[in-house]
Structure formats: C-alpha cells, structure tokens
Amino acid sequence: NLSMRLKRVFDYIPEGTRLADIGSDHAYLPCYAVLNKRCTSAIVGEITEGPFNSARSTIRQSGLEGIVEARMGDGLEVLKPNEVDVITIAGMGGSLIASILEKGKEKLQGVETLVLQPNIGAYQIRNWLDQEGYSLIKEDILEEDTKIYEILVASKSSTYKPYSDSKNKEMFIGPHLMHDQNDAFKKRWNHELKNFERILIQLQSAKQTEESIQKINEIKQKIEWINEVLA
Ligand code: SAM
Numbered sequence: 001n002l003s004m005r006l007k008r009v010f011d012y013i014p015e016g017t018r019l020a021d022i023g024s025d026h027a028y029l030p031c032y033a034v035l036n037k038r039c040t041s042a043i044v045g046e047i048t049e050g051p052f053n054s055a056r057s058t059i060r061q062s063g064l065e066g067i068v069e070a071r072m073g074d075g076l077e078v079l080k081p082n083e084v085d086v087i088t089i090a091g092m093g094g095s096l097i098a099s100i101l102e103k104g105k106e107k108l109q110g111v112e113t114l115v116l117q118p119n120i121g122a123y124q125i126r127n128w129l130d131q132e133g134y135s136l137i138k139e140d141i142l143e144e145d146t147k148i149y150e151i152l153v154a155s156k157s158s159t160y161k162p163y164s165d166s167k168n169k170e171m172f173i174g175p176h177l178m179h180d181q182n183d184a185f186k187k188r189w190n191h192e193l194k195n196f197e198r199i200l201i202q203l204q205s206a207k208q209t210e211e212s213i214q215k216i217n218e219i220k221q222k223i224e225w226i227n228e229v230l231a
Pocket of ligand 1: 023026045046048091
C-alpha cells in the first residue's frame with residue numbers, strides 16, 4: 001500500500017494519462033496509478049540497479065508487465081519524445097529534481113504536467129519552473145511520520161502566474177501554500193523560523209567577515225519573510 005506522501009502525489013496525476021515516474025525505487029506509485037486506472041501506462045526510470053530490480057519485481061507481482069515498463073538510466077534520458085503526458089519525481093532533494101529536469105529538458109516537450117515532491121529545497125524547483133516558463137498551478141504540504149513534505153504541480157500549457165510583486169518571498173515559501181496555511185505548513189515554518197534564529201545568533205556572535213555579513217543579511221530577510229507570512 002502507498003504511503004500517505006505518495007498517495008498525495010498520486011492525487012495530482014490527471015486522469016487517463018501516460019505516466020513516467022523518475023527515481024521510482026520500488027515502482028509503488030506507477031503501479032498504483034495504473035492499477036487504479038488513473039494512468040493508462042507508465043514508465044519507471046531508475047539509475048541504480050537495486051531499486052531498478054525492486055521496480056521490476058513490483059511490476060511482475062502486480063501483473064503489470066507490458067503496461068508498466070522499468071528502464072534503467074539517468075533522469076529523463078530513459079524517455080523517448082512524446083512518450084508520456086505526466087512526469088512524477090518524488091522523494092529527492094529539490095536541487096536534484098531541478099537538475100534532472102534541466103538535464104532532460106528536451107524530453108519535456110509534450111509533457112503536460114509535472115508533479116514534483118521535494119523532501120527539501122522546493123525553492124530550487126520553483127525557481128527552475130519559473131525560468132523555464134512553467135506555471136506552478138498547485139502546491140500541497142503534508143506531514144507523515146514527523147517529516148514534512150511539499151508537492152508542486154506545474155504545467156507548461158497554462159499561462160497562469162502565481163507570483164505577485166513579492167516574488168522572492170513567494171518562491172521561498174510557496175505562493176499557494178502561504179495563502180492556504182494548514183497545520184503542516186505552520187509547523188514547518190515555525191520550525192524553520194527557530195532554526196534561522198539560532199543560526200543568526202551563532203553568526204552574530206562569531207567574528208564577522210564579508211561572507212558572514214552577507215549570510216546574516218540573507219537570514220534576516222528569510223526571518224522577516226517567515227514572520228510576515230505566519231503573522
Ligand atoms: N520516488 C520514490 C519515493 O518517493 O518513494 C523513491 C525515492 S528514493 C529516496 C530516490 C530514488 O531515486 C532512488 O531509488 C535513486 O536510485 C533514484 N535516483 C536518484 N537520482 C536519479 C536519477 N538521476 N535518475 C533516476 N533515478 C534516480
């Protein structure tokens with residue numbers, strides 16, 4: 001059965017689509033999506049042999065051979081042009097997810113929806129999406145087993161722009177998340193606030209260099225943003 005986190009990623013996959021799940025590990029998400037008829041087919045991308053073999057055995061045990069296909073390779077290189085409608089990338093850091101998208105950019109043509117679930121560093125993804133002309137259409141945040149996860153849903157075809165004139169703040173915190181604050185959101189940002197305040201005190205009590213002064217100003221800015229949003 002799917003974790004709450006992966007179930008939530010599943011919830012954002014549009015009906016009747018062809019899916020690619022990149023960095024899939026056990027292939028739980030793509031198998032679930034096909035078994036529940038959300039997707040008509042799925043490709044599973046894995047760079048590591050162990051997870052690739054786990055993916056193949058889940059596919060076999062689910063009786064999905066020929067409908068869900070595991071391919072070994074780096075990021076989007078496992079995809080042929082126009083092979084899928086949706087790509088999910090979950091359970092990795094935001095900078096790794098952004099670099100997978102950047103490296104495989106040409107494979108994104110024809111892909112309508114990206115559902116991305118960074119464990120940390122959602123900012124890196126928002127920034128990449130914005131620079132590449134994707135619209136961030138939805139965001140979600142949830143807590144499972146004391147960990148907090150964010151989900152970003154983006155689409156190229158949409159002209160919708162979620163950012164206002166406080167774009168840097170919104171990219172840091174999440175333009176949708178900050179307007180619809182659930183418990184996981186509040187918990188996460190109260191925790192981040194305490195962290196930044198602690199780091200700030202440490203930096204301020206150490207010998208100041210040009211570098212540390214810059215860092216102090218960055219952290220002060222972040223603390224101000226979080227306080228504004230949580231107020
Ligand atoms: N997506 C699953 C989830 O959310 O539960 C698995 C997450 S697991 C922490 C990350 C997986 O991504 C690992 O199995 C790893 O081998 C794979 N991975 C990391 N970098 C990758 C890349 N560039 N291309 C394909 N797979 C990658």
